[in-house]
Amino acid sequence: MIFTTTAKHNEGGYTLCEAIEPPQSGAALHRHPTYDETFIICEGNYEFQLDKQMLKLGPGDTVFVPRGIPHSFLSVGPRVGRQLIISSPGGIFDAFIAEVATSMVDSGLPACPGEATDFRAIAAKYGMEFLS
Secondary structure, eight states, X not given: OEEEEOGGGTTTSOEEEEEEEOXXXXXXXEEOTTOEEEXXXXXXXXXXXXXXXXXXXXXXXXXXXXXXXXXXXXXXXXSOEEEEEEEESSXXXXXXXXXXXXXXXXXXXXXXXXXXXXXXXXXXXXXXXXXX
């Protein structure tokens, strides 16, 4: 993930990041009551769950996820997926990612998440709940 704009750039309004996902990677079903997200697909193909609705997305497609709504996404290939993710208000998602990254480095496993990194516990600190 590359964070191009964070809350410190815009008085907490939003965070913008670019996510690059190899096929079969993404985010499991989760929700967060503290911020909205918008996903803009730039490259690749994705399967996206928005509450109970299943979507197939490709370049140019956009999905808005209001806070609290369960959602997940998976890059389904065959090419690497690339998407822009806007979270609003800003600062929450980037703080979560920063803490996960620090935890991975501290555990000695920066390239491979292991049991030493408890993503669900970190997520809970930021109001995020994984549902699967």
